[in-house]
Amino acid sequence: MEKLLIIDDNAEIRKQLKWGLGKEYRVLLAGDATEALSIFKAQGPQVVTLDLGLPPNPDGAEEGLRCLREMLTLDPAVKVVVISGNEERANALKAVGLGAYDFYQKPIELGELRIILARAFHLAALEAENRRLQRAMMADTPAFLGIFGHCPEMQTVFNTIRKVATCDVPVLILGESGTGKELVAQAIHSESRRRCGPFIPINCGAIPENLLESELFGHEKGSFTGAQARVQGKFEYADKGTLFLDEIGELPPVLQVKILRFLQDQRIQRVGGREDIDVDARIIAATNIDMEKAIRGGSFREDLYYRIGVITINLPPLRERGEDIVLLGNLFLGRFSEVLKKRVRGFSVAALEALQDYGWPGNVRELENKVKRAVIMAEGALLEPQDLGFATMESSAPAGDDAEMTLRAAKDRVERDLVTAAIAKQNGNILRAAEMLGISRPTIYDLMKKHGLQNTLPTS
Ligand SMILES: Nc1ncnc2c1ncn2[C@@H]1O[C@H](COP(=O)(O)OP(=O)(O)OP(=O)(O)O)[C@@H](O)[C@H]1O
Ligand SMILES: [Mg+2]
Incomplete structure (x- = not known):
């Protein structure tokens, strides 16, 4: 049975959710971050619901966000649905920016939550299958005595x-x-x-x-x-x-x-x-x-x-090997994240584009070094162009030493780029763009609003 971890400091809510969802999933319960993380490590649930307001400060979101970050570091593939109060919208969005799968606003309506959870489990299963296939593909990648190449x-x-x-x-x-x-x-x-x-x-x-x-x-x-x-x-x-x-x-x-x-x-x-x-x-x-x-x-x-x-x-020079750039990139990413014990899952869409646009004067050796550096530097589950040492457009950091601000700005930009790209790719079909990004429809509308993307929609 698939595992669902419910993190909420309210015992009554825990009880009700367990009662309501216990037939479909194996429900695990935690009332604070410490308990949650130890269950998380031991059980490896595919999906988590997280109430951001956790003790010792149930009115703030700090502890919840910390717990979220920690879980995503442990397992970048986990789907976390953040449950937030009405006034906590900003924090919920922040959580999505950090990598939460979706958010849901209280009061909890079991029928609705059930649909979101089912989709989260569905996506988790798809991704797991995808990774399995990728590994299988890697295992018999066209390699000849350690020389990888498909072209x-x-x-x-x-x-x-x-x-x-x-x-x-x-x-x-x-x-x-x-x-x-x-x-x-x-x-x-x-x-x-x-x-x-x-x-x-x-x-x-x-x-x-x-x-x-x-x-x-x-x-x-x-x-x-x-x-x-x-x-x-x-x-x-x-x-x-x-x-x-x-x-x-x-x-x-x-x-x-x-x-x-x-x-x-x-x-x-x-x-x-x-x-x-x-x-x-x-x-x-x-x-x-x-x-x-x-x-x-x-x-x-x-x-x-x-x-x-x-x-x-x-x-041939690497820049003339087409898809091999990504193939080799993934090969090195897998090797280094294992050796360096980092949970890096892959390249972001922007990073993949950057890899293919670059000229690679130092060829495979340069790619190997860039990916190694990126795996060391990466903060998230996906390598970004900045991790690889590629400056993105308008990426000149604001002057000053507010590193936190710069990081958030960078994340915002990536978020905006991804949403824009997905909508364009799906010819303006928001629902399909949301599916492609693995987020819900309300979430994509929120993100569009946040980044002022409403007018990217086709006018017809
Ligand atoms: N097709 C490939 N698949 C996997 N690893 C590769 C491939 N090509 C090169 N490498 C790796 O890239 C690095 C550079 O390769 P190698 O030293 O053979 O290149 P070279 O052409 O001799 O370079 P140089 O001209 O700098 O001496 C090595 O770490 C090697 O393992
Ligand atoms: Mg050599």
Whole structure:
């Protein structure tokens, strides 16, 4: 049986509601916030009715609003119907702004309340089903060895990975920074017959030129001042495995020659050494620079490019991956809200739009970082554009240090934007807009009035 928690300091009302609703729901009762929260945690009701005036100050709404906030933090999906007195309209609206599902004005008329509750339970069930489907969808999201992607361009990438993995030829991965080049290199390695061997990455752009040669090829004892012992390089470590040359476009010309030699005869020489050492390593390289331009400009050897670029994989920039932006956004949101133990449920409509409008110069890595930051900063159940570091229109905060005021202004704006968008989407049909937003008809009319939206209605 579905669970309904009734929070009211008036024992008589509790009794009557339990009597009136006990047949349909498993009714739980609480007379103050502490009791309510402990029942809430233990029982996880889908729907709650909340009288805002709770002890110790039954005439104010502070305790009720606090209780509401706490419940929504514990379970952002809970549907709370706020029961308010006639004079408490402002507080009831405030509660809706905080995330309450709806409000109902006293005196309580059981028949009416019953309809509101039935709708709240209905919506809660729909949302739960939706989340279940989303999880199921996520579970078999088109991902390939940890690389998520739905768009045709990424499917092509996955196909190429499958094909080239087993061939043991060099692969060159091209893509802007943060597009997942290293992830692809690892995928190729783990799909290849070398999967039990090592995967050794080295960033050719991050190591000073004079050290890079020894890093790659190792050195003999006494080959230069400070070379006190023989040291193996990354090539030797990568024996029987894969050497990932990241940012190969940064490789100095002398080393380009040495890599070319290795590709021709699978042998290397340590710095200061004369002995040829056989190494069985596959080379995968990556770069975010324009190789053809580098060749024309003389900074990259054409013969090396032809060797290394037999097979190239082009990773599309995130802004060209369409729906994948949201897919990846949800993936990271799920991961971080779990790791960081935050109850963030998803993105607001405005946030989804902002994600898709943005250009993503830092690609997937930037998206990952932005979502992480947002999950940390988020106050509500849904991430807003501001959480993601996107300034919304007219979002310049009022001067001064009244943070509370700014937050409320921000929430108001989001509320107004959502209502406007829903009405527009439903071609002015208020009832359908209310349904879309999951609020009742009186609530949407109140919100329209509050935000002066009555004249958004079609005039016909
Ligand atoms: N398609 C994807 N699915 C899931 N995670 C991804 C995807 N693409 C990239 N990532 C994640 O984004 C981050 C950046 O990926 P990666 O380091 O492979 O990119 P890169 O192209 O090598 O970046 P850079 O050019 O900055 O070195 C990593 O945390 C990676 O796990
Ligand atoms: Mg990288």
